[in-house]
Amino acid sequence: MTISTCALPVAAHPLAHIPLDSVALEEEYRSCVRELAGDIPSHAAGDNYLLGTNALYHGGPVQWSFVPKVFSRRDISYLAWIAETMGAIMEKLTRACVDDPEVRRRFGFSPEIEELVCAPVPYASQIPIARVDIFLNEETGDFKFCELNTDGSSGMLATQEVTRANALTSTGLRFATRHAVSAFDICGTCARTVLAAYRDAGGTSEHPVICAVDYAESIAAEEMREFQQVFARLGATMRFADIRSLTYENGVLSDAEGPIDVVWRRVVISEMLEKPCAGADALMQCVREGVVPVVGGFRTWPCATKTVFALLFDPYVRNLFTKDELAFIDAHVPATYLLEPGSDLSRFTNKDAWIAKPREGYNSVGVRAGSDCTDEEWAEVCHTIASTGGVMQEYVLPYATLTMEGGVAGENDEPTPHYTMEGLFLFDNAFGGVFTRCGTNAVIGEFTGRLNMGCFVVED
16 A cells, blocks of 8 residues: 655644554554454565665664554644653753853763854754654553654654555555555655755755765664665755765865765764764864754754753753743653762662663663663662763653564564554654654663564544
Protein backbone atom coordinates (compact mmCIF):
# COMPACT_ATOMS: atom_id res chain seq x y z
CA MET A 1 0.00 0.00 0.00
CA THR A 2 1.00 3.64 -0.38
CA ILE A 3 0.90 5.57 2.89
CA SER A 4 -0.13 9.20 2.63
CA THR A 5 2.00 11.85 4.37
CA CYS A 6 0.68 12.75 7.79
CA ALA A 7 -0.38 16.38 8.14
CA LEU A 8 1.32 17.95 11.13
CA PRO A 9 -1.16 18.27 14.00
CA VAL A 10 -2.31 21.16 16.09
CA ALA A 11 -1.17 20.52 19.66
CA ALA A 12 -4.05 19.73 21.99
CA HIS A 13 -4.45 19.43 25.77
CA PRO A 14 -5.77 18.24 28.13
CA LEU A 15 -5.87 14.60 27.19
CA ALA A 16 -9.57 13.83 26.92
CA HIS A 17 -9.33 10.15 26.00
CA ILE A 18 -7.94 7.51 28.35
CA PRO A 19 -6.54 5.07 27.48
CA LEU A 20 -4.92 6.37 24.32
CA ASP A 21 -6.47 5.04 21.14
CA SER A 22 -3.15 3.29 20.44
CA VAL A 23 -4.02 0.56 22.96
CA ALA A 24 -7.04 -0.67 21.00
CA LEU A 25 -5.52 0.07 17.59
CA GLU A 26 -2.44 -2.04 18.25
CA GLU A 27 -4.55 -4.90 19.58
CA GLU A 28 -6.52 -4.71 16.34
CA TYR A 29 -3.22 -4.82 14.43
CA ARG A 30 -2.14 -7.91 16.37
CA SER A 31 -5.50 -9.49 15.57
CA CYS A 32 -4.62 -9.10 11.89
CA VAL A 33 -1.37 -10.98 12.58
CA ARG A 34 -3.36 -13.78 14.22
CA GLU A 35 -5.85 -13.93 11.35
CA LEU A 36 -2.89 -14.52 9.03
CA ALA A 37 -1.47 -17.30 11.25
CA GLY A 38 1.51 -15.12 12.19
CA ASP A 39 2.00 -13.75 8.65
CA ILE A 40 5.31 -15.62 8.45
CA PRO A 41 6.06 -14.88 4.77
CA SER A 42 5.96 -11.16 5.46
CA HIS A 43 8.92 -11.39 7.84
CA ALA A 44 11.34 -12.29 5.06
CA ALA A 45 9.63 -9.84 2.71
CA GLY A 46 10.16 -7.04 5.22
CA ASP A 47 13.86 -7.87 5.52
CA ASN A 48 14.17 -7.92 1.74
CA TYR A 49 12.53 -4.51 1.49
CA LEU A 50 14.86 -3.01 4.09
CA LEU A 51 17.90 -4.49 2.34
CA GLY A 52 17.00 -2.34 -0.66
CA THR A 53 16.95 0.85 1.44
CA ASN A 54 19.48 2.82 3.45
CA ALA A 55 17.98 1.58 6.75
CA LEU A 56 20.86 -0.80 7.36
CA TYR A 57 22.96 -1.79 10.35
CA HIS A 58 26.36 -3.43 9.73
CA GLY A 59 25.24 -4.26 6.19
CA GLY A 60 21.97 -5.96 7.16
CA PRO A 61 18.48 -4.62 7.77
CA VAL A 62 17.97 -2.77 11.02
CA GLN A 63 16.29 -4.78 13.75
CA TRP A 64 12.60 -4.03 13.54
CA SER A 65 9.32 -4.70 15.26
CA PHE A 66 6.68 -6.60 13.31
CA VAL A 67 3.97 -4.57 15.06
CA PRO A 68 4.27 -0.78 14.60
CA LYS A 69 3.11 1.89 16.98
CA VAL A 70 -0.36 2.88 15.85
CA PHE A 71 -1.59 6.26 17.06
CA SER A 72 -4.85 8.02 16.29
CA ARG A 73 -4.95 11.62 15.13
CA ARG A 74 -6.00 12.73 18.63
CA ASP A 75 -3.16 10.67 20.19
CA ILE A 76 -0.75 12.55 17.93
CA SER A 77 -2.18 15.92 18.96
CA TYR A 78 -1.44 15.01 22.57
CA LEU A 79 2.15 14.05 21.67
CA ALA A 80 2.48 17.38 19.86
CA TRP A 81 1.42 19.23 23.02
CA ILE A 82 4.03 17.33 25.05
CA ALA A 83 6.81 18.07 22.56
CA GLU A 84 6.00 21.72 21.98
CA THR A 85 5.58 22.49 25.68
CA MET A 86 9.03 21.09 26.38
CA GLY A 87 10.32 22.88 23.27
CA ALA A 88 9.19 26.23 24.69
CA ILE A 89 10.94 25.43 27.99
CA MET A 90 14.13 24.50 26.11
CA GLU A 91 13.98 27.72 24.09
CA LYS A 92 13.70 29.87 27.24
CA LEU A 93 16.49 28.01 29.01
CA THR A 94 18.80 28.32 26.00
CA ARG A 95 18.23 32.07 25.69
CA ALA A 96 18.85 32.49 29.40
CA CYS A 97 22.05 30.49 29.16
CA VAL A 98 23.34 32.88 26.49
CA ASP A 99 22.17 36.03 28.28
CA ASP A 100 22.80 35.23 31.95
CA PRO A 101 26.28 34.31 33.28
CA GLU A 102 24.69 32.90 36.45
CA VAL A 103 22.71 30.32 34.45
CA ARG A 104 25.88 29.32 32.61
CA ARG A 105 27.73 29.00 35.92
CA ARG A 106 25.12 26.57 37.20
CA PHE A 107 25.66 24.36 34.17
CA GLY A 108 29.35 24.16 35.09
CA PHE A 109 30.66 24.60 31.55
CA SER A 110 34.35 24.85 30.80
CA PRO A 111 35.41 28.30 29.49
CA GLU A 112 35.77 26.81 26.00
CA ILE A 113 32.23 25.40 25.91
CA GLU A 114 30.80 28.55 27.47
CA GLU A 115 32.34 30.64 24.69
CA LEU A 116 30.91 28.32 22.03
CA VAL A 117 27.44 28.30 23.59
CA CYS A 118 27.39 32.10 23.48
CA ALA A 119 28.62 32.35 19.87
CA PRO A 120 26.13 34.04 17.53
CA VAL A 121 23.64 32.15 15.40
CA PRO A 122 22.38 33.96 12.29
CA TYR A 123 18.83 32.56 12.32
CA ALA A 124 15.84 32.88 14.65
CA SER A 125 15.44 29.46 16.25
CA GLN A 126 17.71 28.64 19.18
CA ILE A 127 17.34 24.89 18.58
CA PRO A 128 16.32 24.20 14.96
CA ILE A 129 16.29 20.40 15.33
CA ALA A 130 15.57 18.44 18.50
CA ARG A 131 14.08 15.19 19.77
CA VAL A 132 12.59 14.87 23.23
CA ASP A 133 12.32 11.31 24.51
CA ILE A 134 9.49 10.21 26.79
CA PHE A 135 8.19 7.14 28.54
CA LEU A 136 4.46 7.24 27.82
CA ASN A 137 1.93 5.10 29.66
CA GLU A 138 -0.68 4.55 26.99
CA GLU A 139 -3.21 3.20 29.51
CA THR A 140 -3.22 6.33 31.68
CA GLY A 141 -1.76 9.08 29.48
CA ASP A 142 0.92 9.77 32.10
CA PHE A 143 4.48 10.32 30.90
CA LYS A 144 7.97 11.15 32.09
CA PHE A 145 10.87 12.48 30.06
CA CYS A 146 13.93 10.31 29.50
CA GLU A 147 16.26 12.88 27.94
CA LEU A 148 16.54 15.73 25.46
CA ASN A 149 18.48 15.46 22.19
CA THR A 150 19.65 18.44 20.16
CA ASP A 151 22.56 16.94 18.20
CA GLY A 152 22.33 14.63 15.21
CA SER A 153 19.08 13.16 13.97
CA SER A 154 19.02 9.60 15.24
CA GLY A 155 16.00 7.55 14.31
CA MET A 156 14.59 9.51 11.37
CA LEU A 157 15.54 7.10 8.61
CA ALA A 158 14.92 3.90 10.57
CA THR A 159 11.45 5.09 11.56
CA GLN A 160 10.45 5.94 8.01
CA GLU A 161 11.73 2.77 6.38
CA VAL A 162 10.46 0.40 9.07
CA THR A 163 7.05 2.08 8.72
CA ARG A 164 7.16 1.29 4.99
CA ALA A 165 8.24 -2.28 5.70
CA ASN A 166 5.28 -2.68 8.07
CA ALA A 167 2.96 -1.21 5.44
CA LEU A 168 4.09 -3.76 2.85
CA THR A 169 3.38 -6.80 5.03
CA SER A 170 0.15 -8.70 4.54
CA THR A 171 -0.77 -7.62 8.07
CA GLY A 172 -0.21 -3.97 7.24
CA LEU A 173 -2.20 -4.28 4.04
CA ARG A 174 -5.09 -5.91 5.89
CA PHE A 175 -5.05 -3.23 8.59
CA ALA A 176 -5.12 -0.52 5.91
CA THR A 177 -8.35 -1.92 4.49
CA ARG A 178 -9.98 -1.01 7.81
CA HIS A 179 -8.46 2.42 8.44
CA ALA A 180 -7.06 5.42 6.60
CA VAL A 181 -3.36 5.31 7.51
CA SER A 182 -0.68 7.98 7.15
CA ALA A 183 2.95 8.43 8.24
CA PHE A 184 5.31 11.31 8.95
CA ASP A 185 7.83 12.63 6.41
CA ILE A 186 10.48 13.13 9.07
CA CYS A 187 13.54 13.24 6.81
CA GLY A 188 11.88 15.71 4.44
CA THR A 189 10.80 17.98 7.28
CA CYS A 190 14.33 17.90 8.72
CA ALA A 191 15.89 18.83 5.38
CA ARG A 192 13.44 21.69 4.89
CA THR A 193 14.35 22.96 8.37
CA VAL A 194 18.06 23.02 7.51
CA LEU A 195 17.32 24.97 4.32
CA ALA A 196 15.00 27.36 6.17
CA ALA A 197 17.80 28.15 8.64
CA TYR A 198 20.10 28.87 5.70
CA ARG A 199 17.56 31.26 4.16
CA ASP A 200 16.87 32.89 7.53
CA ALA A 201 20.60 33.49 7.88
CA GLY A 202 20.59 35.42 4.60
CA GLY A 203 21.71 32.59 2.31
CA THR A 204 20.93 33.38 -1.32
CA SER A 205 22.32 30.47 -3.35
CA GLU A 206 19.60 28.92 -5.48
CA HIS A 207 21.22 25.49 -5.08
CA PRO A 208 23.13 25.64 -1.78
CA VAL A 209 25.81 23.17 -0.74
CA ILE A 210 24.99 21.63 2.63
CA CYS A 211 27.70 19.77 4.47
CA ALA A 212 26.78 17.32 7.22
CA VAL A 213 29.74 17.29 9.60
CA ASP A 214 30.69 14.53 12.01
CA TYR A 215 33.44 12.01 12.63
CA ALA A 216 33.37 9.31 9.96
CA GLU A 217 33.43 6.60 12.59
CA SER A 218 30.35 8.04 14.30
CA ILE A 219 28.03 8.71 11.36
CA ALA A 220 25.71 6.22 9.70
CA ALA A 221 26.87 6.36 6.07
CA GLU A 222 23.57 4.88 4.91
CA GLU A 223 21.65 7.72 6.55
CA MET A 224 23.86 10.25 4.80
CA ARG A 225 23.14 8.64 1.44
CA GLU A 226 19.42 8.89 2.15
CA PHE A 227 19.62 12.56 3.07
CA GLN A 228 21.61 13.30 -0.08
CA GLN A 229 18.57 12.15 -2.03
CA VAL A 230 16.17 14.10 0.17
CA PHE A 231 18.11 17.35 -0.23
CA ALA A 232 18.51 16.77 -3.97
CA ARG A 233 14.72 16.64 -4.32
CA LEU A 234 14.65 20.05 -2.65
CA GLY A 235 17.17 21.52 -5.10
CA ALA A 236 20.22 21.42 -2.82
CA THR A 237 23.46 19.46 -2.76
CA MET A 238 24.36 17.66 0.44
CA ARG A 239 27.57 15.85 1.22
CA PHE A 240 29.17 14.41 4.30
CA ALA A 241 32.51 15.65 5.61
CA ASP A 242 34.61 14.16 8.32
CA ILE A 243 35.26 17.06 10.66
CA ARG A 244 39.00 16.43 10.33
CA SER A 245 38.86 17.62 6.70
CA LEU A 246 37.54 21.13 7.45
CA THR A 247 39.50 24.33 6.92
CA TYR A 248 38.43 27.92 7.55
CA GLU A 249 40.06 30.98 6.04
CA ASN A 250 38.84 34.50 5.30
CA GLY A 251 35.25 33.65 6.15
CA VAL A 252 35.15 30.57 3.90
CA LEU A 253 34.61 27.11 5.36
CA SER A 254 35.73 24.23 3.14
CA ASP A 255 36.05 20.48 3.20
CA ALA A 256 38.15 18.32 0.88
CA GLU A 257 35.70 19.00 -1.98
CA GLY A 258 35.52 22.77 -1.69
CA PRO A 259 33.56 25.64 -0.10
CA ILE A 260 30.45 25.03 1.97
CA ASP A 261 27.33 27.23 2.05
CA VAL A 262 25.82 25.84 5.24
CA VAL A 263 26.84 23.25 7.85
CA TRP A 264 24.39 20.74 9.28
CA ARG A 265 26.24 19.99 12.50
CA ARG A 266 25.87 16.31 13.32
CA VAL A 267 28.95 16.05 15.53
CA VAL A 268 28.22 15.83 19.24
CA ILE A 269 30.09 18.56 21.10
CA SER A 270 31.41 16.31 23.85
CA GLU A 271 32.82 13.90 21.25
CA MET A 272 34.38 16.81 19.37
CA LEU A 273 36.20 17.95 22.49
CA GLU A 274 37.33 14.37 23.19
CA LYS A 275 38.88 14.15 19.70
CA PRO A 276 40.70 17.46 19.05
CA CYS A 277 41.88 18.15 15.52
CA ALA A 278 42.55 21.06 13.18
CA GLY A 279 39.18 20.57 11.51
CA ALA A 280 37.35 20.91 14.82
CA ASP A 281 39.31 24.11 15.47
CA ALA A 282 38.23 25.37 12.05
CA LEU A 283 34.57 24.62 12.76
CA MET A 284 34.73 26.33 16.14
CA GLN A 285 36.31 29.43 14.62
CA CYS A 286 33.66 29.44 11.91
CA VAL A 287 30.94 29.38 14.56
CA ARG A 288 32.60 32.17 16.55
CA GLU A 289 32.60 34.46 13.50
CA GLY A 290 29.08 33.54 12.43
CA VAL A 291 29.68 34.08 8.70
CA VAL A 292 28.83 30.57 7.47
CA PRO A 293 25.54 29.32 8.95
CA VAL A 294 26.01 26.27 11.17
CA VAL A 295 22.59 24.77 11.85
CA GLY A 296 22.44 24.18 15.58
CA GLY A 297 25.55 26.26 16.16
CA PHE A 298 26.83 25.23 19.56
CA ARG A 299 24.15 26.84 21.67
CA THR A 300 22.03 23.71 21.48
CA TRP A 301 24.46 22.08 23.90
CA PRO A 302 22.91 23.17 27.26
CA CYS A 303 19.69 21.27 26.55
CA ALA A 304 21.62 18.22 25.31
CA THR A 305 23.54 17.78 28.55
CA LYS A 306 22.67 15.13 31.11
CA THR A 307 22.60 17.96 33.69
CA VAL A 308 19.70 19.88 32.16
CA PHE A 309 16.96 18.11 34.12
CA ALA A 310 18.67 18.92 37.41
CA LEU A 311 18.82 22.59 36.39
CA LEU A 312 15.06 22.63 35.76
CA PHE A 313 14.61 22.14 39.52
CA ASP A 314 17.14 24.85 40.44
CA PRO A 315 15.34 27.76 42.21
CA TYR A 316 17.25 30.39 40.23
CA VAL A 317 16.48 28.78 36.87
CA ARG A 318 12.83 28.21 37.75
CA ASN A 319 12.24 31.97 37.72
CA LEU A 320 12.35 31.73 33.92
CA PHE A 321 9.15 29.74 33.62
CA THR A 322 5.43 30.33 33.88
CA LYS A 323 3.24 28.67 36.48
CA ASP A 324 1.98 26.20 33.87
CA GLU A 325 5.50 25.40 32.71
CA LEU A 326 6.63 24.77 36.28
CA ALA A 327 3.69 22.41 36.83
CA PHE A 328 4.66 20.59 33.62
CA ILE A 329 8.27 20.25 34.79
CA ASP A 330 7.30 19.04 38.26
CA ALA A 331 4.90 16.43 36.89
CA HIS A 332 6.94 15.10 33.99
CA VAL A 333 10.69 15.66 34.47
CA PRO A 334 12.34 12.90 36.54
CA ALA A 335 14.21 13.82 39.70
CA THR A 336 17.86 14.28 38.70
CA TYR A 337 20.94 14.84 40.86
CA LEU A 338 24.43 16.01 39.91
CA LEU A 339 27.04 13.99 41.77
CA GLU A 340 30.63 14.76 42.61
CA PRO A 341 33.39 13.06 44.59
CA GLY A 342 32.25 12.87 48.18
CA SER A 343 28.50 12.94 47.40
CA ASP A 344 26.29 11.05 49.81
CA LEU A 345 25.28 7.91 47.91
CA SER A 346 22.98 6.49 50.58
CA ARG A 347 19.82 7.79 48.90
CA PHE A 348 20.59 5.64 45.84
CA THR A 349 20.85 2.27 47.59
CA ASN A 350 17.44 1.20 46.22
CA LYS A 351 19.05 0.39 42.90
CA ASP A 352 15.82 -0.32 41.02
CA ALA A 353 14.72 3.30 41.55
CA TRP A 354 17.69 4.91 39.75
CA ILE A 355 19.56 5.14 36.47
CA ALA A 356 23.13 6.46 36.25
CA LYS A 357 24.39 8.58 33.35
CA PRO A 358 27.83 10.04 32.57
CA ARG A 359 27.58 13.84 32.60
CA GLU A 360 29.16 14.24 29.17
CA GLY A 361 27.80 11.00 27.70
CA TYR A 362 25.97 10.50 24.42
CA ASN A 363 24.22 7.71 22.50
CA SER A 364 23.41 5.81 25.74
CA VAL A 365 27.13 5.01 26.20
CA GLY A 366 27.86 4.37 29.88
CA VAL A 367 24.21 4.57 30.95
CA ARG A 368 23.39 1.94 33.59
CA ALA A 369 19.99 1.17 35.10
CA GLY A 370 20.10 -0.17 38.63
CA SER A 371 17.52 -2.81 37.76
CA ASP A 372 20.03 -4.32 35.31
CA CYS A 373 22.75 -4.57 37.99
CA THR A 374 23.56 -6.81 40.90
CA ASP A 375 23.99 -5.07 44.27
CA GLU A 376 27.76 -5.28 43.89
CA GLU A 377 27.68 -3.90 40.35
CA TRP A 378 25.40 -1.05 41.39
CA ALA A 379 27.70 -0.04 44.24
CA GLU A 380 30.56 0.20 41.73
CA VAL A 381 28.38 2.19 39.28
CA CYS A 382 27.47 4.69 42.01
CA HIS A 383 31.12 5.12 42.98
CA THR A 384 32.14 5.66 39.33
CA ILE A 385 29.35 8.14 38.62
CA ALA A 386 30.20 10.16 41.73
CA SER A 387 33.95 10.14 41.09
CA THR A 388 33.45 11.33 37.50
CA GLY A 389 30.80 13.95 38.28
CA GLY A 390 27.95 12.08 36.64
CA VAL A 391 24.19 12.20 36.99
CA MET A 392 21.77 10.06 38.98
CA GLN A 393 18.22 10.13 37.67
CA GLU A 394 14.91 8.69 38.84
CA TYR A 395 14.25 5.47 36.94
CA VAL A 396 10.91 5.35 35.18
CA LEU A 397 9.56 1.91 34.37
CA PRO A 398 8.63 2.13 30.68
CA TYR A 399 5.24 1.10 29.35
CA ALA A 400 5.27 -2.37 27.80
CA THR A 401 3.56 -3.31 24.57
CA LEU A 402 3.20 -6.73 22.94
CA THR A 403 5.29 -7.27 19.85
CA MET A 404 7.77 -9.61 18.22
CA GLU A 405 10.91 -9.06 16.19
CA GLY A 406 10.35 -8.55 12.49
CA GLY A 407 12.35 -10.29 9.79
CA VAL A 408 13.49 -13.87 9.60
CA ALA A 409 14.90 -13.63 13.14
CA GLY A 410 11.38 -13.28 14.49
CA GLU A 411 9.22 -15.24 12.09
CA ASN A 412 8.38 -17.93 14.66
CA ASP A 413 8.08 -15.57 17.65
CA GLU A 414 4.96 -15.02 19.69
CA PRO A 415 4.19 -11.47 20.90
CA THR A 416 5.91 -10.71 24.19
CA PRO A 417 6.09 -7.53 26.32
CA HIS A 418 8.62 -4.96 25.12
CA TYR A 419 9.35 -1.66 26.85
CA THR A 420 8.71 1.33 24.59
CA MET A 421 10.09 4.84 24.32
CA GLU A 422 8.78 7.62 22.10
CA GLY A 423 11.11 10.23 20.65
CA LEU A 424 9.17 13.35 19.64
CA PHE A 425 10.85 15.40 16.92
CA LEU A 426 10.79 19.20 16.98
CA PHE A 427 11.68 21.26 13.92
CA ASP A 428 11.88 25.00 14.62
CA ASN A 429 9.96 24.25 17.82
CA ALA A 430 7.05 22.58 15.99
CA PHE A 431 6.25 18.89 16.40
CA GLY A 432 7.31 16.88 13.36
CA GLY A 433 7.01 13.14 14.00
CA VAL A 434 7.71 10.18 16.24
CA PHE A 435 10.71 7.87 16.63
CA THR A 436 9.55 4.81 18.57
CA ARG A 437 11.72 1.93 19.65
CA CYS A 438 11.33 -0.91 22.08
CA GLY A 439 13.38 -3.48 23.94
CA THR A 440 13.40 -5.99 26.75
CA ASN A 441 16.17 -4.31 28.79
CA ALA A 442 15.81 -1.38 31.17
CA VAL A 443 18.00 0.75 28.87
CA ILE A 444 16.46 0.94 25.39
CA GLY A 445 19.52 1.86 23.35
CA GLU A 446 21.46 1.15 20.20
CA PHE A 447 23.73 -1.30 22.02
CA THR A 448 21.06 -3.11 24.06
CA GLY A 449 19.18 -5.03 21.35
CA ARG A 450 16.44 -2.51 20.68
CA LEU A 451 13.88 -2.94 17.92
CA ASN A 452 13.03 0.01 15.68
CA MET A 453 9.29 0.46 15.36
CA GLY A 454 7.29 1.91 12.52
CA CYS A 455 4.66 4.53 13.30
CA PHE A 456 1.21 4.57 11.69
CA VAL A 457 -1.25 7.42 12.20
CA VAL A 458 -4.89 6.42 11.85
CA GLU A 459 -6.83 9.32 10.37
CA ASP A 460 -10.40 8.03 10.76
